[in-house]
Amino acid sequence: MTTRRSFLSKTGAAGVAAGASALAAPAVHGQEPIRWRMQTYAGPALAEHVIKPAIDSFNKVAGDEMQIELFFADQLVPTSELFRAMQRGTIDAVQSDDDSMASPTEVTVFGGYFPFACRYSLDVPVLFNQWGLAEIWEREYDAVGVKWLSAGAWDPCHFATKDPIHSLADMEGKRVFTFPTAGRFLSRFGVVPVTLPWEDIEVAVQTGELDGIAWSGITEDYTVGWADVTDYFLTNNISGAWCGSFFANMDRWNELPDHLKELLKLTMDSSHYYRQHWYWGGEARLRVEGEKMQLTTIPDEEWATVEAAAREFWDEVAAESETKAQVVQILKDYNALMEAAGRPYRYT
Numbered sequence: 001m002t003t004r005r006s007f008l009s010k011t012g013a014a015g016v017a018a019g020a021s022a023l024a025a026p027a028v029h030g031q032e033p034i035r036w037r038m039q040t041y042a043g044p045a046l047a048e049h050v051i052k053p054a055i056d057s058f059n060k061v062a063g064d065e066m067q068i069e070l071f072f073a074d075q076l077v078p079t080s081e082l083f084r085a086m087q088r089g090t091i092d093a094v095q096s097d098d099d100s101m102a103s104p105t106e107v108t109v110f111g112g113y114f115p116f117a118c119r120y121s122l123d124v125p126v127l128f129n130q131w132g133l134a135e136i137w138e139r140e141y142d143a144v145g146v147k148w149l150s151a152g153a154w155d156p157c158h159f160a161t162k163d164p165i166h167s168l169a170d171m172e173g174k175r176v177f178t179f180p181t182a183g184r185f186l187s188r189f190g191v192v193p194v195t196l197p198w199e200d201i202e203v204a205v206q207t208g209e210l211d212g213i214a215w216s217g218i219t220e221d222y223t224v225g226w227a228d229v230t231d232y233f234l235t236n237n238i239s240g241a242w243c244g245s246f247f248a249n250m251d252r253w254n255e256l257p258d259h260l261k262e263l264l265k266l267t268m269d270s271s272h273y274y275r276q277h278w279y280w281g282g283e284a285r286l287r288v289e290g291e292k293m294q295l296t297t298i299p300d301e302e303w304a305t306v307e308a309a310a311r312e313f314w315d316e317v318a319a320e321s322e323t324k325a326q327v328v329q330i331l332k333d334y335n336a337l338m339e340a341a342g343r344p345y346r347y348t
Contacts, residue, residue, distance in 0.1 A: 034066040034260070036092035036252065039082060041100055041244070043073045043198050045224045049278055050154065051095050054271035058263060066260050068093070073198040083247075087146055092252045097244040099180050105140040106323035112179035113157040113239040115310040117331050119338070119346060121241040121276055124153035131330050136323065137245070147253040150265065152272030154242035155279040157182060159234040160221045161212030162205065164296045168306070177201050178214040182238060185313050186214065189306070205229040214238070218290065219282030227292040235287070235297045238306070246271075 040051045047070070055070045077085045082101035085091045094101065098111025110117070118124055128134040128151045141148035159165055161174065172190030176183070183193025191214075196204055204210040206229050213226055217237070221227040246268050253261070287295060318328035338345045 033062070033064050034256070036066070036068045037071060037076070038068050038093040038095065039071040039073075039076050039085075039091050040094075041073055041079050041082075041096040041198070043224060046220060047072050049223065050275055051271060053274060054267050057270065058267040062260065062263060066256075079198065083146070086247060086249050087144070089249050089251065091249070093246065093248040095244065095246050097179070097242065102180075103141075103146075104144055106321050107137055107140050107327060109181050109317055109324065110327055111181075111243055111245070113182040113242055114331075115182065115185045115238045115313060116307055117239060117335075118153070118243070119240040119335075121153035121155075121280060123334070123338075124151060124241050124243050125272065127330065127334055131334055133327065133330065136327060140323065141247065145250050147248045147250045149246040149248055149253075150268040150272070151243055151245040152268070152275060153279075154244055154275055155217035155219055155283065156237040156241060157214055157239045158217050158237045159212055159214050159232075160216075160218075160226055160230040160293065161232050161234070162230055163211065164232045164294070165234045165298065166296055167298055168302060174211040175209070176212045176214050177204070177210055182214060185238065185310065188309055188313075202226060202229050216242075217279065217283050218286045218293070219279050222282075222286055222290060222292065227290070231293060232296050233287075233293040235295055236303050236306075238310070 038055065040047050042050050052070060055068050059067050071091075073079060076091060079096065079100050080102050082091065082094045082096055083103045086094050096111075098105065098108040100112060102108070103111070118127075128137070134151070137148045137151065157178075159171075159174075159176070161176075163170070165171060165174075168189055171186075173192060174190070175192045175194050176186070177194050177196055178186065178191075180193075180195075183191070187193060194204075194210060196210075201210065201213060201215075202225050205213070205226070212230060213221075216224075216226075218227070218233055221230065221233065227233075256264075314328050314331065318325040335346075
C-alpha cells in the first residue's frame with residue numbers, strides 16, 4: 001500500500017507536473033495510459049460501496065487509455081487538505097463533500113449535512129439537476145480553478161452513541177465526531193464537535209475520547225465497525241441525506257479527450273445510483289433486523305424545536321453572502337413545494 005510519505009517522496013511538485021503533462025495526451029498504440037490519482041473521503045470498508053465499484057468499472061472500460069488509482073481517507077493527504085492538494089495537482093481528482101475538504105467557496109457550508117436541507121436522498125439530485133444548484137456549484141469552483149463534476153446523495157445523519165439519547169438534554173456535553181457545519185449547528189444543543197482522522201474514530205469511542213458519532217446513518221455504522229463500539233442509535237436525524245461531489249484538477253480535466261470525460265460522467269452517475277439503493281435499503285433493514293444497537297427516539301414535539309432552530313440557522317448563513325442567500329432561498333422554495341405536494345414527498 002502506498003503511504004503518504006512514499007507518495008510524496010516519489011511525486012514531488014516537479015515530478016507531478018512533469019508526469020501529468022507527459023501522461024495527459026490521448027492514448028495511442030504503444031503509449032502509456034493517462035493515469036489519475038483520486039482520493040476519497042471514505043475509509044477502505046466504506047469505499048468498497050461508495051466509490052470503488054464505479055472506479056473499477058471505469059478502469060475496466062477505459063483499459064489502456066486511462067486508469068484511475070483510488071486512495072482512501074487520509075491516505076495521501078488529510079481530508080481537510082484535499083482541496084488544496086487537488087488544486088495544486090498533487091492529486092488529480094477527489095470524492096468528498098465541500099465542508100470536510102475545506103473548499104474556499106461560498107457553497108462549502110452546504111456540503112455534507114446542512115441541517116434539514118433534505119428529507120430524502122432523492123432531494124439532492126433533484127436540487128442539483130432541476131433547481132439550479134449545479135450551475136451555482138460549477139460557477140463557484142470555476143472561480144477557484146477546480147472542476148466541480150457531479151453531486152450525489154449519501155445517507156442521513158444520525159447519532160450513534162455509548163449512552164442513550166431520549167431528549168435534547170441527553171445531548172448536552174456529548175463529544176461527537178461530525179462534519180464542520182453539522183457541528184456548528186449541533187453546538188447549539190450542547191454537543192461538543194470533535195475533529196479526528198477518520199480511521200481513528202472507532203478507537204476514540206473505545207477509549208472515551210468520543211461519546212458518539214454524528215457522521216452517518218446506520219448502514220455506515222455497521223459497514224465501518226462503529227456499530228461494534230456504540231450501543232445506541234438515535235432515529236431522529238438532522239438531515240435526510242449527505243451531499244457529496246466529485247471534483248478534478250482543472251488542467252487534468254481539460255486535457256482529457258471528450259470520450260473519456262463522458263465515460264467519467266457515466267461512472268459518477270453509476271456511483272450515485274448505487275448509493276441510492278444501497279443506503280435506502282440498508283437504513284430500513286438494519287433498523288429492523290440489526291442486532292448491534294438499540295434504537296432511541298426524541299419525541300416529535302421536542303424534536304420540532306431542533307427543526308425550528310435549523311431554519312434560524314439557515315437565515316444566519318444566508319446573511320453571510322449573496323451566493324449563500326441564493327442557495328438558502330432555493331432550499332426554502334424547494335422544501336415548501338415538497339410540503340405542498342404532500343405524501344409521499346413529505347409527511348407533515
